[in-house]
Amino acid sequence: MQKRRSIKSTGIPENVLGYLMVTPALLCILLIAIFPIIRTFSLSLTDMKMQFPDAAKYIGLNNYMKLFKDERFWNATYNTLFFTIVSVAMELVIGFAMALVMNMPFKGRGLVRAAVLVPWAIPTTISATMWKFMYHDQFGVLNDILLRLGLIDQYKSWLGSTLSALWCAIIADVWKTAPFMGLLLLAGLQTIPAELYESATVDGAGKIRRFFNITVPLIMPTMLVALIFRTLDAFRVFDLIFVMTGGGPGNSTETLSMYAYTMLFRNLDFGLGSAIAVLIFIFVFLISLIYIYLLNIQND
Amino acid sequence: MRTKRLLVFLLTVAVLVFMLSACGSSEKSGDNSTESQPEEKASESKSEEEVTITYARGKDTTPATQKMLEAFENKYPNIKVNYQEMPPQSDQQHNAFVTALSAGDDSVDVYRLDIIWPSEFASAGWILPLDDYFSEEEREEFLQGPIQGCTYNGSIYAVPLYTDAGVLYYRKDLIPNPPETWDELYSIGKKLMDEGKVEYGFVFQANQYEGLVCNVLEYIHSNGGKVIDGSNVVLNSENAIEALNIFKKMLDIAPEGVTTYIENDGGVMFQEGKVAFMRNWPSWWSNLNSDESAVKGKVGVAPIPKGPNGDATGKATLGGWNLAINKNSKNKDAAWTFIEFMTGEEAQKIQAIEGGFLPVRQNLYKDADVIKANPHFESMYDALVNALPRPVSPFYPKISESIQINTHKFLMGEIDAKTAVENMAKEIQEILEQ
Numbered sequence: 001m002q003k004r005r006s007i008k009s010t011g012i013p014e015n016v017l018g019y020l021m022v023t024p025a026l027l028c029i030l031l032i033a034i035f036p037i038i039r040t041f042s043l044s045l046t047d048m049k050m051q052f053p054d055a056a057k058y059i060g061l062n063n064y065m066k067l068f069k070d071e072r073f074w075n076a077t078y079n080t081l082f083f084t085i086v087s088v089a090m091e092l093v094i095g096f097a098m099a100l101v102m103n104m105p106f107k108g109r110g111l112v113r114a115a116v117l118v119p120w121a122i123p124t125t126i127s128a129t130m131w132k133f134m135y136h137d138q139f140g141v142l143n144d145i146l147l148r149l150g151l152i153d154q155y156k157s158w159l160g161s162t163l164s165a166l167w168c169a170i171i172a173d174v175w176k177t178a179p180f181m182g183l184l185l186l187a188g189l190q191t192i193p194a195e196l197y198e199s200a201t202v203d204g205a206g207k208i209r210r211f212f213n214i215t216v217p218l219i220m221p222t223m224l225v226a227l228i229f230r231t232l233d234a235f236r237v238f239d240l241i242f243v244m245t246g247g248g249p250g251n252s253t254e255t256l257s258m259y260a261y262t263m264l265f266r267n268l269d270f271g272l273g274s275a276i277a278v279l280i281f282i283f284v285f286l287i288s289l290i291y292i293y294l295l296n297i298q299n300d
Numbered sequence: 301m302r303t304k305r306l307l308v309f310l311l312t313v314a315v316l317v318f319m320l321s322a323c324g325s326s327e328k329s330g331d332n333s334t335e336s337q338p339e340e341k342a343s344e345s346k347s348e349e350e351v352t353i354t355y356a357r358g359k360d361t362t363p364a365t366q367k368m369l370e371a372f373e374n375k376y377p378n379i380k381v382n383y384q385e386m387p388p389q390s391d392q393q394h395n396a397f398v399t400a401l402s403a404g405d406d407s408v409d410v411y412r413l414d415i416i417w418p419s420e421f422a423s424a425g426w427i428l429p430l431d432d433y434f435s436e437e438e439r440e441e442f443l444q445g446p447i448q449g450c451t452y453n454g455s456i457y458a459v460p461l462y463t464d465a466g467v468l469y470y471r472k473d474l475i476p477n478p479p480e481t482w483d484e485l486y487s488i489g490k491k492l493m494d495e496g497k498v499e500y501g502f503v504f505q506a507n508q509y510e511g512l513v514c515n516v517l518e519y520i521h522s523n524g525g526k527v528i529d530g531s532n533v534v535l536n537s538e539n540a541i542e543a544l545n546i547f548k549k550m551l552d553i554a555p556e557g558v559t560t561y562i563e564n565d566g567g568v569m570f571q572e573g574k575v576a577f578m579r580n581w582p583s584w585w586s587n588l589n590s591d592e593s594a595v596k597g598k599v600g601v602a603p604i605p606k607g608p609n610g611d612a613t614g615k616a617t618l619g620g621w622n623l624a625i626n627k628n629s630k631n632k633d634a635a636w637t638f639i640e641f642m643t644g645e646e647a648q649k650i651q652a653i654e655g656g657f658l659p660v661r662q663n664l665y666k667d668a669d670v671i672k673a674n675p676h677f678e679s680m681y682d683a684l685v686n687a688l689p690r691p692v693s694p695f696y697p698k699i700s701e702s703i704q705i706n707t708h709k710f711l712m713g714e715i716d717a718k719t720a721v722e723n724m725a726k727e728i729q730e731i732l733e734q
Contacts, residue, residue: 047734049734050398050402050424051420051423051424051694051695052423052424052694053402053424072705136557136560136565137555137556137557137560138555138557138565138569139568154556155555155556155557156556157555157556157557157558157559157560159557159560160556160557160558160559160560161712162712162714245508245560246507246508246509247508248507248508248509248559248560248708249508249559249560249708249711249712250508250705250708250709250711250712250714251508251705251708251709252712262701265395265398266391266394266697266701267695267697267698267701268398268420268424268697269698
């Protein structure tokens, strides 16, 4: 009672007061999220180059037109999509398998659950350096094993071939992030009540039937959330490829994030670099919309 | 319903997090509008008053920098130097410097710049032109390649601190006379491989990175080719095409993974005695002659070979580091005193003897103390005098990128030499015209 009176005494209507109170938070968001986006977009409409900051002028959508005609941009887009789709698909399958195993009661299960997280816990730059060394043509362990097994007759340069370099990066990414997918899915599996399986068994459903009619539909929402996390992450892949190949060989592993970084910070071309950043933003927005749409279908 | 709300919430968070990290990079651009202030006349320095200047350079793993700073402070007790160590990779230093300088920062007075940066920093108005301080007569005492690399639009913007140029290391126990041409190098390397004396004939740096530019330019320059002449792109020539083909031929006698190699990969193999020839930087000399090295005492060093249409000598690519003054520095005169000392004979000698860095003053290559500490310097002098800088342009990073991508595509067999050269010439022309 006391409180309500004090509000009234200020003479400010309650809803206005409410808005007043969220204003600081809104300002914060505006400053750290909305402002950079608008700034990036406005920069992308100029030919701003750090070497000649005063000569920057408005050039409309020219940067975007340039990118649409730029073979390198499409190559980077293709690499990014290929990397995202293949690595997320592999992570989903492997992660799901891991989750199913970890969901079964067995001795040392807690230890296994902790142990699978090790690759996820290693910083990407470090695991990328580690994989780069394993793929090395002279000192790498991969060549050594394959040669001993007789699968190859001489050392191969895995990161030095346009055919294998992107796959090498995908394998390193799957190694690192499949456990994360596995743990998310495991959490989903554990929310499925055991009674469902019991009654289905009583009704005569076999293992496969139970998997497809109970596990898969009930884990779908968790899976979609896990997928959106990983898809957005994979789409922005930067450090892994930056360390492993630097975009080579022959630019066959350059991704959109790397292209944007190179344009912005190495070449200091803020106009074009911002345009790439804006396009990445739009791509990601579209991916998110698709997932949200799928989630809504799921829930209805 | 509750799960739905939760999921929508999670998605919103995910999207927000993404937006932040994707745009975090460009966020910095917000405060990048450098205010070009009218150039101040260097303030009169009062010699009695004590000033502190800040010097930023990448980490020096040798004791040289420390000793040079001590010598400086002994000689100029009224100038204190605050030594700011930067990360070792040159790309990271570049990022740090660009971020600070574009925001008009004045906390650092003297920057150490890679030979490919002065024109970029000069055109952006971040560093002070030094014409008034650094006379043309004084410049003549320096090696001319580095001076050229520090000159932009007719003004000098930095003073060379130490230099670097590609050299050819060879196994003098297997090869009595180093090759003078690329063809000789190829046939000697191949012969030693066939005889089983070495595993590979030649290692160099052919990963898609800056080092590839240094390597490929040596073939082009040593075969009478050139990238830029004044403001014209003159790369598209028969000589350049031929040079590229010679470069690619070297892949036959190199390890398969050489197209992923940077300095260290080949250096370690050469150190293990697996390779007959290596193109690398002079600083590898001490590693190759250390106690862990299998080739200790068996290493010779020679200038880069030449191509069939080149001059009398091969042309190494110039590296090296240079000192420049921040345009916003409040202690420009003290900063100049510091640079003058660091690039003067006394400090240059300390640098060469304590750190093994190649001096920038010509006369030091005949100095008894320097040669005693670094006997290999004498044979490197010719390579240094003939070394050429990479194209000098404020847009050098883009030029470098075009050379890297096209050369690497060519080495991977995706395009032929003619297409590679044409692509580079066309792209570099566009970069210069922008």
